[in-house]
Amino acid sequence: MTSRGIRFAGLVALSALLLTGCSMGSGGSDQTASEPDVNVEAPADGGVAPRDEQPFTEDEQAGSIQEDRSVITTGWMAITVDDPIDSAAEVAALVRSADGRVDSRNETPGTDTQQARATLVVRIPADRFDAVLADLRELGDVDSVRLDASDVTQQKRDLDSRIASLETSVDRLRALIAQADDVGDLIAIESELTTRQTELDALTTQRDWLADQVDYSTLTVELLSEGLAPQAGPNDFWSGVVAGWNALTAFVSGLLVAVGVMLPWIAVLAVIAAIVVGIIVIASRGSRGPRGGAGTTGSGADPSATGVPAPTGGGAGGAGADGNGPA
Structure with a gap:
């Protein structure tokens, strides 16, 4: 066989090997694609995958995070009611019915110049806080509400x-x-x-x-009564006179009361002042007596009592006047 024939035969053999490899690769790929996964069970028509294979939804994840949070809730609420004292008893009853408690309670009855009011600090279970808050709104007219939440997780x-x-x-x-x-x-x-x-x-x-x-939210409830109506002022001459006379009478009455209060103190202070003045006068008189006696004794004392002879004359003239003296 010539060299040209040998080359031709080699090319034919190489082409046959390449065609055989390509056909085998295609068959293996089809078989792999057609074979189902025996380890995974396909869901039925219209069904869903098992629960273990489903991811959590956003709502479930949010609920899980919410359950793990620790939040302290505090609030303040002002309500206008007809009778704050009676309403305070109702608030305490509502809180106790919700398994809560009243930490403090302060009541101020109304007067002619002051409106009645009551203040309560209550502790309410956190899971029943909204329900109790809704019940409290029914007691009267809500003036203001403030709620604060602090995350302490x-x-x-x-x-x-x-x-x-x-x-x-x-x-x-x-x-x-x-x-x-x-x-x-x-x-x-x-x-x-x-x-x-x-x-x-x-x-x-x-x-x-x-x-x-x-576990227990804190709520401060302030109950107020209706505001007092302001008194009307004078609107003519005679009403002004009457108002002035009433003011004068009130001033004089107040002044007399003040004098009556101060009178016992004034009397006690007057007695103390008299005693002090008397002591000063007596002390001053006692100090003047010894000074006057000493002055009198010094001026009227007898010179002979001191042992010094009294002079009879002045100087040499006196000696010359004595007849017994030298000439």
Whole structure:
């Protein structure tokens, strides 16, 4: 066979091998595409996938997040009612019927110059807060409402984590106390245990208070009566005279009352002032007496009493006048 024939035969053989490989690849691809997955069960017509394979909807995710939140709700509410005292009793009854409690209650009866009012601070279960608020609106005319919400979820989680860590630490220290043989180690462990237990108790109290604030919303309810009508002023001459006379009478009455109140004090102060003046007068007279006596004695004293002879004359002239003296 010539070289040209050999080349031709090689080309034919290579073409046959390429065609065979392409046909096998196509057959394998069709088979793979046509074979169903035996490990996955196809849902029935019109059906849905099993529950485990379905993702959570947005509403379910929001509900899950809402349940995990810790929110403290506080509010203030002002209502105008006919009788604040009776309405305060109704508010307390509504709160107690909702398993709540009244923390404080202050009532002020009405007078001629002051309207009646009542103020209550109530604690309402958080899940029944809206229902109680709707019942309170029925008591009268709502003047104003203010509600505040504070999210303390992170604070609560932090407290839970710290409490869990301290509880574990306290348990370990108690185990070490049971195993300690040395007195020094025992004292050191007990001191550390006391410190950790004190911190644990403080955090537990804080968490309990926080849980109470979350579980029971705080609402301040202020009940007011209708405002007092202002008195009409004078609108003519005689009504002005009467108003002036009434004002004068009221002023004189008030002045007399003030004088009556001050009169006992004035009398006591007058007695005290008289006593002080008398003491000053007596003291001044006593100081003047000794001074006058001393002056009289000094001026009228006998010179001979001092042992010094009294002079009979002045100087040399006196000596010359004496007849017994030298010439």
